[in-house]
Amino acid sequence: MHIRGPRDFWAGAIYLALAIVVIWIGRNYQQGTSARMGPGYFPTALGAILAIFGVVSIVRSFIRAGEAISPFAWRPLALVLGSVVLFGLLLPTAGVIVALTCLIIVGALASRHTRLDVTSIAALIGIVAFCVIVFVKGLGVPMPLLGSWLGG
Amino acid sequence: MMDMLANLALGFQTAMSLSNLLYCLIGVFLGTAVGVLPGIGPIATIAMLLPITFGLPPVSALIMLSGIYYGAQYGGSTTAILINLPGESASVVTALDGYRMARQGKAGLALATAAIGSFIAGSVATVLVALFAPPLAELALHFGPAEYFSLMVLGLVASIVLASGSLLHALAVVVVGLVLGLVGTDVNSGVSRYSLGYPQLADGIGFVVIAMGMFGLAEIVSNLENEATRSAAIKHVTGLLPSREDWRKILGPIGRGTVLGSALGILPGGGAILASFASYSLEKKLSKTPEQFGQGAIEGVAGPESANNAGAQTSFIPMLTLGIPANPVMALMIGALMIQGIQPGPTIITEQATLFWGVVVSMWIGNVFLLILNLPLIGLWVRMVSVPYHYLYPAIMVFCAIGVFSISNTTFDVHLMALFGLLGYVFMKLGCEPTPLLLGFILGPPMEEYLRRALVLSEGRADVLVREPLSAILLAIAALLLASVLLPAIRKKREETFVSEG
Numbered sequence: 001m002h003i004r005g006p007r008d009f010w011a012g013a014i015y016l017a018l019a020i021v022v023i024w025i026g027r028n029y030q031q032g033t034s035a036r037m038g039p040g041y042f043p044t045a046l047g048a049i050l051a052i053f054g055v056v057s058i059v060r061s062f063i064r065a066g067e068a069i070s071p072f073a074w075r076p077l078a079l080v081l082g083s084v085v086l087f088g089l090l091l092p093t094a095g096v097i098v099a100l101t102c103l104i105i106v107g108a109l110a111s112r113h114t115r116l117d118v119t120s121i122a123a124l125i126g127i128v129a130f131c132v133i134v135f136v137k138g139l140g141v142p143m144p145l146l147g148s149w150l151g152g
Numbered sequence: 153m154m155d156m157l158a159n160l161a162l163g164f165q166t167a168m169s170l171s172n173l174l175y176c177l178i179g180v181f182l183g184t185a186v187g188v189l190p191g192i193g194p195i196a197t198i199a200m201l202l203p204i205t206f207g208l209p210p211v212s213a214l215i216m217l218s219g220i221y222y223g224a225q226y227g228g229s230t231t232a233i234l235i236n237l238p239g240e241s242a243s244v245v246t247a248l249d250g251y252r253m254a255r256q257g258k259a260g261l262a263l264a265t266a267a268i269g270s271f272i273a274g275s276v277a278t279v280l281v282a283l284f285a286p287p288l289a290e291l292a293l294h295f296g297p298a299e300y301f302s303l304m305v306l307g308l309v310a311s312i313v314l315a316s317g318s319l320l321h322a323l324a325v326v327v328v329g330l331v332l333g334l335v336g337t338d339v340n341s342g343v344s345r346y347s348l349g350y351p352q353l354a355d356g357i358g359f360v361v362i363a364m365g366m367f368g369l370a371e372i373v374s375n376l377e378n379e380a381t382r383s384a385a386i387k388h389v390t391g392l393l394p395s396r397e398d399w400r401k402i403l404g405p406i407g408r409g410t411v412l413g414s415a416l417g418i419l420p421g422g423g424a425i426l427a428s429f430a431s432y433s434l435e436k437k438l439s440k441t442p443e444q445f446g447q448g449a450i451e452g453v454a455g456p457e458s459a460n461n462a463g464a465q466t467s468f469i470p471m472l473t474l475g476i477p478a479n480p481v482m483a484l485m486i487g488a489l490m491i492q493g494i495q496p497g498p499t500i501i502t503e504q505a506t507l508f509w510g511v512v513v514s515m516w517i518g519n520v521f522l523l524i525l526n527l528p529l530i531g532l533w534v535r536m537v538s539v540p541y542h543y544l545y546p547a548i549m550v551f552c553a554i555g556v557f558s559i560s561n562t563t564f565d566v567h568l569m570a571l572f573g574l575l576g577y578v579f580m581k582l583g584c585e586p587t588p589l590l591l592g593f594i595l596g597p598p599m600e601e602y603l604r605r606a607l608v609l610s611e612g613r614a615d616v617l618v619r620e621p622l623s624a625i626l627l628a629i630a631a632l633l634l635a636s637v638l639l640p641a642i643r644k645k646r647e648e649t650f651v652s653e654g
Binding site for chain 1: 328550566573579595
C-alpha cells in the first residue's frame with residue numbers, strides 16, 4: 001500500500017480533519033429534530049458529507065495514480081503572508097506609516113527582481129503617502145498615524 | 153410592454169443622475185485600470201475595490217460595482233491581447249488570436265474589436281435582463297422553501313459541473329464554503345457557532361476577507377513562484393478603427409457570440425467562460441478559413457469577447473431575481489448588497505424598483521463609458537500593462553490589507569486574511585480550484601434557513617424535497633448534471649473542452 005495520488009491524499013486529509021473539527025465542535029450545539037432543526041443540525045450534516053468526500057479522496061489516492069505536488073514556494077509564501085501578519089501587529093502599536101513601510105519592504109523581498117534603487121524607494125514613499133492621504137485623511141479609516149509605542 | 157418602458161424610464165432617471173453617472177464612470181475606469189494590471193483577475197479586482205463603495209447609497213454602490221466588473225473584464229482582455237497574460241479564464245480564448253494580432257502590429261485593431269464587440273453584446277444583454285428578469289422573479293415568488301433549497305442545490309451543482317477540474321474536489325470545496333458560511337451567530341437560536349471564542353467572529357467571517365486572502369494573496373504567492381520576465385513587446389498602438397472589410401468580418405461573430413453568451417450567462421457556474429470557448433469553436437467551424445484561427449483571426453477575438461461580455465451581463469439575472477450567484481463575481485455582488493442591508497431575491501424588483509432598474513440601465517451606460525473611455529485611453533493601458541510585477545504586487549498587498557481592515561476596523565480580519573491566503577495556496581497546490589468555495593460561502597446561511605423552513609412545514613419529513621413537483625424537478629436536473637459528468641463519454645468531452653484552459 002502506498003500513496004499513488006498525493007494530491008488526492010492530502011486534500012482528502014484536509015477535508016477529513018476539517019469535518020472532524022466541525023462535528024467535534026458541533027456536538028456542543030443542540031441538534032434538535034428534523035422538524036425543528038437546532039443550531040447543530042445543518043453543520044453536523046455538512047460535516048458528515050465533508051467526511052465522506054475526505055474518505056473517498058483518501059481511498060482514491062491509493063487506487064488512482066495522480067500528479068505529484070509541486071514543491072511549495074516557501075520564501076514567497078512566508079514573506080507575503082508574514083508581511084501581512086506583521087502589518088496587522090504593527091498597525092495599532094507602531095502606526096500606519098511604520099506598518100505600511102514594513103508590509104511593503106518585507107513583502108517586496110519575496111520577489112527575485114526587487115532591487116533597492118531610486119525607483120523602489122520613490123514607489124515606497126509614494127504608496128505610503130497615497131494611503132495616508134486617501135485612506136486616513138480622505139476616507140477616515142481609523143488607523144493611527146503613530147501607534148501606541150510612538151505615543152500616537 | 154408599457155410597463156417595461158415605464159420601468160426603463162425610472163431606470164434612466166436613476167442612472168442618469170449626475171452622481172450615479174459619475175460613480176458608473178469611476179467604476180468603469182478603476183475596474184479597467186486595475187483589471188489591466190497583469191496577474192489580477194476580476195474577483196481580486198472587485199474584492200480590492202469593494203470597500204470604497206461601502207459609504208455610498210445602495211444604488212450607487214451597485215452601479216459602481218457593476219462598472220468595476222465590466223471594466224475589470226475589459227481590462228483582462230487588454231492584458232491578454234497585449235502581453236498574452238490572460239487575467240481570468242474567460243480571456244484565455246481572447247489571448248489565442250488577440251496576442252497574435254498584436255504581434256502582427258494589429259494590437260489597436262484587436263483592442264477596438266474587443267471593445268466594439270463588448271459594447272454591442274452588452275447593449276443586447278441589457279435589454280434581455282430588462283425583459284427576462286421580471287417574469288423570472290414573478291415565477292420565483294411562488295417558490296416555497298423546498299423549491300428554494302433545491303434551486304440552490306442545483307445552482308451549486310451546475311456551477312461545479314460547468315467549471316473545470318476534479319468533480320470530487322469541487323464538491324468538497326463547496327461544502328467547505330458552506331461550513332465557513334455558517335460561522336457566527338445562528339439567527340434562530342442566537343447560539344454563536346464555530347466562533348472559537350473570538351467575538352470578532354460573532355457576525356461571521358467577512359467574505360471580503362476570504363476573497364482577498366484566497367484570490368488576492370494566494371494568487372500573488374503563486375505568481376511569484378513562476379516569476380517570469382515578461383516582455384512588453386508593444387510600445388505603441390496604432391490603427392484603432394476597423395476598416396469596412398474588418399466590419400464585414402466581425403459583425404457575424406459578434407451577433408452569434410452575443411446570443412451564445414446571453415444564453416449561457418444565465419446558467420450557474422462558468423457561464424461566461426463556457427460562452428467564450430463555445431463561441432470560439434463555433435466561429436472556427438463556420439469560418440471559410442479555419443486555418444487562420446490561432447494565427448491572428450479577427451473573428452477569434454470578436455466572437456469570444458462578445459460572448460464573454462453578454463454572459464457577464466446576463467449572469468445578473470439569477471443574482472438579482474433569485475439571490476443565487478451564477479459565478480464568484482456575483483457571489484461578491486450578493487455579499488456587497490447584504491452589507492448594504494439588501495437581500496437579493498424575487499421581491500427586489502418590486503420593493504427596490506429604483507435599485508433594480510437603475511442598475512439595469514446603468515449596465516448599458518457602463519458599456520457606453522467602456523467604449524468611449526477605452527478607445528482614447530488605450531495608450532495609458534499599454535503603459536500600465538508594462539509595469540513590472542515586482543512593483544505591482546506590494547501595492548496589491550497594501551490595498552488588500554487596508555481594504556480588509558477598513559471594513560470592520562479590526563486587525564483580526566487582516567490576520568484571518570493571511571490564513572485564508574495560506575489555505576488558498578495549499579488548495580491550488582493540491583489541484584483544488586478555490587472558486588466554488590465562495591459560492592458555497594454565500595449560499596450556506598440561506599440554504600440552512602430554507603431547509604429549516606421546508607422541514608418545519610412538512611413536520612420533519614425530508615421527502616418534501618422530492619414530493620413538491622417543482623423541487624423534485626430541480627433536484628432531478630442536479631442529479632442528471634452530476635451523472636452526466638460521471639458518465640465516461642461526456643467526461644472525456646468535458647476534459648477536452650477544458651484542456652486548452654490549462
